[in-house]
Structures are given as C-alpha cells and as structure tokens.
Amino acid sequence: MAKVHVKKGDTVVVLSGKDRGKKGKVLKVLPKKGVAIVEGVNMATKHRRPSPKFPQGGIIHQEMPLNTSKLMVVCGKCGAPTRIGHTFLADGTKVRTCKKCGEVIDK
Missing domain, CATH: 2.30.30.30 (SH3 type barrels.)
Structure with missing residues (x-):
C-alpha cells in the first residue's frame, strides 16, 4: 500500500x-x-450500451x-501548489500543513 x-x-x-x-x-x-x-x-x-440502469445508452x-x-x-490560504508538511497541534493531533505559508490544510 x-x-x-x-x-x-x-x-x-x-x-x-x-x-x-x-x-x-x-x-x-x-x-x-x-x-x-x-x-x-x-x-x-x-460508449455505453443501453441497459436497465442506463436505458438510453450513448457516449459518456x-x-x-x-x-x-x-x-x-x-493551499487554501496562499492559493499556490505546495508540498505537504506535518505538524502536531497542542492537543497532540497530527495535521497537514502548507510548506510555503504554514497554514493548516486539514479542516
């Protein structure tokens, strides 16, 4: 995996x-x-053949x-493509962060 x-x-x-x-x-x-x-x-x-699930068939x-x-x-804050960093919050949870601006990506 x-x-x-x-x-x-x-x-x-x-x-x-x-x-x-x-x-x-x-x-x-x-x-x-x-x-x-x-x-x-x-x-x-x-190209889909007509079937009970897709009755009209056709091109999809x-x-x-x-x-x-x-x-x-x-990144949602700076709007730039960025690599992902990992930091731990005060309560011990691990979150993904932006490597450029440091903003937390996980909601």
Missing part, C-alpha cells in the same frame, strides 16, 4: 501529462493502487484515475 499525500476533497493541480496545469477537486483516492480521480481531469470517452465522458505522484495539493 502506497503512502498517499492527497485526500478526498483536496484541490489539486496536475504536474505532468496532457492535463498539466489543470486544477480540480479530488473525488476518490485509491491508496492501494496509488491513484486518485480528479474532477474534470483525465477525461475518457466511453468520465474521469479516469491519475497517479498521485502527478498531483500537488493547492
């Missing part, structure tokens, strides 16, 4: 590939595979997983 630095709900920017520079919200993280699905990034076209567009090494978290 790979250590993943992104969580569901984070805003991330893509560092490399055809979608380089795009920002989006993380919809799902699969830590065993080391991938994440980001809203509006790495879109694929799927959906997000495909991206390797988490290609993603960098965007």
Whole structure:
C-alpha cells in the first residue's frame, strides 16, 4: 500500500501529462493502487450500451484515475501548489500543513 499525500476533497493541480496545469477537486483516492480521480481531469470517452440502469445508452465522458505522484495539493490560504508538511497541534493531533505559508490544510 502506497503512502498517499492527497485526500478526498483536496484541490489539486496536475504536474505532468496532457492535463498539466489543470486544477480540480479530488473525488476518490485509491491508496492501494496509488491513484486518485480528479474532477474534470483525465477525461475518457466511453460508449455505453443501453441497459436497465442506463436505458438510453450513448457516449459518456468520465474521469479516469491519475497517479498521485502527478498531483500537488493547492493551499487554501496562499492559493499556490505546495508540498505537504506535518505538524502536531497542542492537543497532540497530527495535521497537514502548507510548506510555503504554514497554514493548516486539514479542516
């Protein structure tokens, strides 16, 4: 199982590939595979056959997983892509912080 630095709900920017520079919200993280699905990034076209669940069939567009090494978290305060640091609060809880401004990223 790979250590993943992104969580569901984070805003991330893509560092490399055809979608380089795009920002989006993380919809799902699969830590065993080391991938994440980001809203509006790495879109694929799927042709769906009509079925009881999807009666009209047709062409749909959906997000495909991206390797988490290609993603960098965007800080909510300074708005810049940043590396993640870890600090301990006074009550002993470990939180993720922005390496640029020091702001706590976890809500």
